[in-house]
Amino acid sequence: MKVTELFDLTNRVAIITGGGRGLGEQIAEVYAEMGCHLALCSRKKENCEEVAERLAKEYGIKANSYSLDVTSEPQVxxxxxxxxxxxxxxxxxxxxxxxxxxxxxxxxxLEAWNKVMNVNVTGTFLMSKAVGRHMIEQNYGKIINIASAAGLTVRPPEVTNTIGYTTSKAAVIHFTKDLAIKWARHNIYVNAIAPGMFRTKMTAGTLEQKEDTVLETIPLNKIGDDQMLKGAAIYLATKASDFVTGTVLSVDGGSTL
Incomplete structure (x- = not known):
């Protein structure tokens, strides 16, 4: 098999939550480039609509947008x-x-804690449960959970002060490993990516105030850009990772070393 075939996603279908901006948009773009059809979901459907229209036009794939609150089981x-x-x-x-x-x-x-846990942990569970039923029936699937380097390490409050977020991402990492062993018999691969500090809307405030401090925690001394997650995302979605499950791939500039 040629290397290009290992990374081919022609006529595959991917559903991406939070696919209308940031890391989700970056993942959607690399999947589209490799021939994957896209279902982009977010509470802000208009963001997904813009991305879906752009990628469909640019890459000739089918892309739809859907309004979705991942904490609502009926909506999921x-x-x-x-x-x-x-x-x-x-x-x-x-x-x-x-x-x-x-x-x-x-x-x-408590409201803030619950919001973060509900979106990051419960949302991941509900989506995996609903999509997983279909993947079990077809005896195939790739599930990629976006965790965080923050779920693998701890930092003093001068760097980050988001204990709900870090706890939730640690939970996503353990969920990934446990689900991987449960569904391996169904030919479903479950892995996680643990991004470090990337330039997104979510991190804009932190970087504006503390970029120099954050850089001190990253051995490569740089912040992730809009290209740096794509390789990991395409790897875990394709045949290239067909002997990989239950793994957490850190894309963090070395910040978790």
């Missing part, structure tokens, strides 16, 4: 059913929707 079930009706199958699930909240532990509202 409805959107997954619609995607299956629109595309006929789902080969790849990228659980990318995420939330964060910055505050000292002693001041963090």
């Amino acid at each position: 079930e409805e959107v997954v059913s619609r995607v299956l009706a629109d595309f006929g199958k789902i080969d790849i699930l990228v659980n990318n929707s995420g939330a964060t909240w910055g505050a000292p532990v002693e001041d963090m509202p």
Whole structure:
């Protein structure tokens, strides 16, 4: 098999939560480039619509957008059913929707903690459950959970102060490993990517205030750009990773060393 075939996604179908901006948009773009059809989901459907229209036009693939709150099981079930009706199958699930909240532990509202845990952990569970039923039936699937380097390490409050976020991403990492062993018998691969500090809307405030401090924690001394996650995302979605499951791939400039 040629190397190019290992990374080919022609006529595969991927559902990407949070696919309308940031890391989700970057993943959607590299999948489209490799021939994958896209179902992009977000609470802000208009963001997904813009990305879907652009990628469909640029790469000649089919791309639809859907409004989705991943913390709502009825919405998750409805959107997954619609995607299956629109595309006929789902080969790849990228659980990318995420939330964060910055505050000292002693001041963090319970509402904020619950919001972060519900989006990052419960949302990942609900999407995996709904899509997983279909993947079990077709005896194939690739699930990629977007965790975080923050779920693998800890930092003093001068660097980050987001204990709900870090705890939720640690939970996503363990969920990934546990689900991988549960569904390996169904030929479903479950892996996670743990991005470090990338320039996104979510990290803009932190980088504006503390970029120099953050850079001190990254051995490669740089912040992730809009190209640096694509290689990991395409690897875990394709035949190239057909002997890989339950793995967490850190894309973090060495920050978790």
